Amino acid sequence: MQCTLVSFLDSLDIVSLRKRGLGLLVLAGLSLSLAACARVKPYERGRLAKSDMRWDGDSELLGGQKHATDYREGSAGGYGGGGGGCGCN
Amino acid sequence: MRMQLKRILSAASLSCALFCGIYPSGGQQARAASSGGAPSASPERAQEAGGDLGSAFYVRTDSDQTVVITPSVHFRKKLGPSKKTGVSVGYLADVWSSASIDIRSAASDRVVEQRDEIVAGVDHEQGLWSFGVGYRNSHETDYLSNSISLSTKYEAFERNTAFEFRLSGAMDKVGRSGDANFSEDVRTVSAWFGVTQVLTKKLILQGSAEWRWSKGFLSSPYRWVPIGDNLKNCQSAEGFCLPEAHPGMRARVAAVLRTRYALSQRLSLGAGYRFYYDQWKVQSNTGTLDFAATVARGLLLVLDGRIYQQSAAFFYAPQYGTKSLVDSENDSAYITRDRELSKMWNWRAGLRAEYESPLNSAGIGAKAGLMTAVTQYHYPEFLGLDKVNALELAGSVGVVF
Numbered sequence: 001m002q003c004t005l006v007s008f009l010d011s012l013d014i015v016s017l018r019k020r021g022l023g024l025l026v027l028a029g030l031s032l033s034l035a036a037c038a039r040v041k042p043y044e045r046g047r048l049a050k051s052d053m054r055w056d057g058d059s060e061l062l063g064g065q066k067h068a069t070d071y072r073e074g075s076a077g078g079y080g081g082g083g084g085g086c087g088c089n
Numbered sequence: 090m091r092m093q094l095k096r097i098l099s100a101a102s103l104s105c106a107l108f109c110g111i112y113p114s115g116g117q118q119a120r121a122a123s124s125g126g127a128p129s130a131s132p133e134r135a136q137e138a139g140g141d142l143g144s145a146f147y148v149r150t151d152s153d154q155t156v157v158i159t160p161s162v163h164f165r166k167k168l169g170p171s172k173k174t175g176v177s178v179g180y181l182a183d184v185w186s187s188a189s190i191d192i193r194s195a196a197s198d199r200v201v202e203q204r205d206e207i208v209a210g211v212d213h214e215q216g217l218w219s220f221g222v223g224y225r226n227s228h229e230t231d232y233l234s235n236s237i238s239l240s241t242k243y244e245a246f247e248r249n250t251a252f253e254f255r256l257s258g259a260m261d262k263v264g265r266s267g268d269a270n271f272s273e274d275v276r277t278v279s280a281w282f283g284v285t286q287v288l289t290k291k292l293i294l295q296g297s298a299e300w301r302w303s304k305g306f307l308s309s310p311y312r313w314v315p316i317g318d319n320l321k322n323c324q325s326a327e328g329f330c331l332p333e334a335h336p337g338m339r340a341r342v343a344a345v346l347r348t349r350y351a352l353s354q355r356l357s358l359g360a361g362y363r364f365y366y367d368q369w370k371v372q373s374n375t376g377t378l379d380f381a382a383t384v385a386r387g388l389l390l391v392l393d394g395r396i397y398q399q400s401a402a403f404f405y406a407p408q409y410g411t412k413s414l415v416d417s418e419n420d421s422a423y424i425t426r427d428r429e430l431s432k433m434w435n436w437r438a439g440l441r442a443e444y445e446s447p448l449n450s451a452g453i454g455a456k457a458g459l460m461t462a463v464t465q466y467h468y469p470e471f472l473g474l475d476k477v478n479a480l481e482l483a484g485s486v487g488v489v490f
Contacts, residue, residue, distance in 0.1 A: 079363075
């Protein structure tokens, strides 16, 4: 099964791609696993619930900007935006 | 040949095709799923509200003679007394007018087009789990896209850690205006995984990675590439042009690490980094930094900056001479006139304000937002265009209930 997967990826000529992606994921996973040692009680998370602690702002307000950014650069993804296309200029 | 160039769309359609996001689940959960957010630390207002109705307006203009106007409307509603299930629908029209370098180099007139997009989603919370499913339809005269996504989220360790996973697939149909016989397919599958961790009562961290695979017609059906030394466009009689030809498959991977820290009770700092690499040998680095301040009850001001840099695709060349094509080192027949596949970098600075009033005795509140940003793009290896300045403005209003 594993050999089949490796063969498939190799056939796509993305060996370096696979290595780099997995390497970054492992690094991020390790960082977060270490971080998981720190427990914060629910009553201590009040500050984190404030609106200024959101990762991103109002999705409606910023939707157009994200859309424009994505198709004016050669790379995209990483933030969980999903797939789907358009013939945008 | 030139007759066929009466209209050109940027091959940016590809990168857009891979990232026109759909929000699979409604309400705050959708935003939490799509943008992260601290585990069990979503804004208090979202816990109270059962839905919202709003609209937004976005305008973008740049020095490459392109203007985009995007009005949108959305509706979200939590169902039942427990409010654990939500539905959402949305619509936007993407109207753009352009006489960009692509169009000018083909001696074409200004192009005006409209894209209509409909999104719908359902989400459900069950204990520490939440699930979402979404659908998106995007329609233009020469492009049709249908996509679905499935997402799930699990909160662990007293809700200090959130694991999120999303799988999406898209089926696109590429057409060409004025050519009823032209019809090509594009298939895209993407998988995204993210972990968000509360580190301290003031600090959160998120790591995520995404893989995308696209297969099919990944070129622009309108873009032609001048072949000949010192030939900048297809108007000259000194050379000839060939249709843009990109590889038929593209695998991409992106990894993101970002953090937010509360500097005080009203001020926070956010920072992020994204690494990207793909099968076409495009590699990019993106850095983000922002300050967010609650300046009054319900009023948030955010100052943000972003810097981006990328390398060129392996088959990109500023010019394709006839000799270079025959003696191609990479032994490929791929050619492009897509500036987004050239070496480039850009920076952006923005300011926005978001306001949300408390719910009144009837359980109704108001919200509004304003955003402006300037971006400067640099293309050091693209003939005919070395810099583009862009200005963005957006506003939104809505009611929360």
